[in-house]
Each structure stands twice: as C-alpha cells, then as structure tokens.
Amino acid sequence: MSTIATNLQAVKSRVAAAAIASGRDAAGVALLAVSKTFSADAVCECAAAGHRAFGENYVQEALDKIAALQSLGLEWHFIGPIQSNKTRPIAKNFHWVHGIERERIATRLNDGRPPALPPLNVCIQVNVSGEASKSGVSPEGVVALAKAVAALPRLKLRGLMAIPEPTPDTALRRSRFALLRKLLGQLNASGHQLDTLSMGMSDDLEDAIAEGATVVRVGTAIFGKREAINH
C-alpha cells in the first residue's frame, strides 16, 4: 500500500475507535481529506484507496485539481477563508463551503450558484475560542446569521464549523467543541434542521468526535506534513 493509503486506513481506524469510545456509530462521522498544498496526484492516490471527499483552502490551487480530476467524480469542500472576489468560482465548483462567517459572503455565494446545480451545502463558522481567534461569527451572532443564510434559496444550511485555537489543555479543547454542539442544538430547537458539526483535525479529532462531530477535517495525518507555500 502507498503511504497515503496506509495513513488513510489509520485515520479511519482512529475515527472508528473514537466513535465507539463515545458510544456513537462510526458511520455517523464523515472523514474529509484535506488536500491543500498537495498535488492532484496525491488526491488521485487517496481516491484510488476509495476516498471521495476532499477539502481545499486556496481557490486557484483547488480549481486546478478539480479540473484535472473531473473524471473521478469527487466531492469538493471549500474550507478556507473566503474573499468576496472569489465567491463565483467557489459557488460554481464546490459541493460544500464550511467557512461562512458573514451574510455578505453568503449572499454572493447564493447569487453565484448556477441554477443547474443543486443548492450549495454550507456551514457557518463560529469563533468558539473567544479573543484567541478572529475567524468566525461570535456565538452571540450565530442565530441571526443562520436565519439570513437559511433564507437564501441557492444555499442549503447544513450546520456549524469551528477551528478552535490549538491548546494543550484537554478540558478546554473539549469545551470549545461542546460549545459548537450546544449552539447547533439551540438552532435545531428553534426550528432549523441541521445535521452537520464540522470540527476536529489531525491532532484533536478524538475530542471532537466525543463532542458530536459529524465531519472531521484531516490533512496532515493523511497526506503528511505541509510545506509552507505562498498563494
């Protein structure tokens, strides 16, 4: 087996073990392979090992891979920060967008989603780390943003996403994920029907799964360490 196939298997085992440890069905936790900075060949290798869903952060890099691998019918998730001048290619080429943090960006994605495609699946990114992070809407702002996004016909609001600041404090880490889970519960209690908690990465997926993650986004543990690149 190639390294990527071996790593993929190991990550799937971690996901399954974490699900079992918290009394959950492993089928309820989807794995998103984060392929940013890695080549189309690396994605191809992962796809050959049976994987379908890939996450990308940089628009042009992603578009090149999506075009090169079109015949494989893969599922593409945009997980990076979204610049307003890039919403059109994102709306056209991706199946999911995880990092909605402003209504203006959501509206632009809605306007750019081609009518021939099904609505774009989106998650609202929440800043669960307080002042330690600048990305994401504040927990207090989630209700209003969810209401605005849910009203856009070319988007389908699926849930919430977070990237907690790294911390060696396990209890603190768990509490960040728990907050996201609580916010999703509040939205559903007020009438939304959201099924997605996108949280957990290579270093903390076990904690995220223990707190209810339905999608973990894993790069390093599958593809290896990333080189810094300039975009």
Ligand SMILES: *Cc1c(COP(=O)(O)O)cnc(C)c1O
């Ligand atoms: C890069 C990235 C990941 C993957 O992180 P790893 O630590 O390499 O697993 C997950 N989510 C987002 C939003 C990312 O930008």
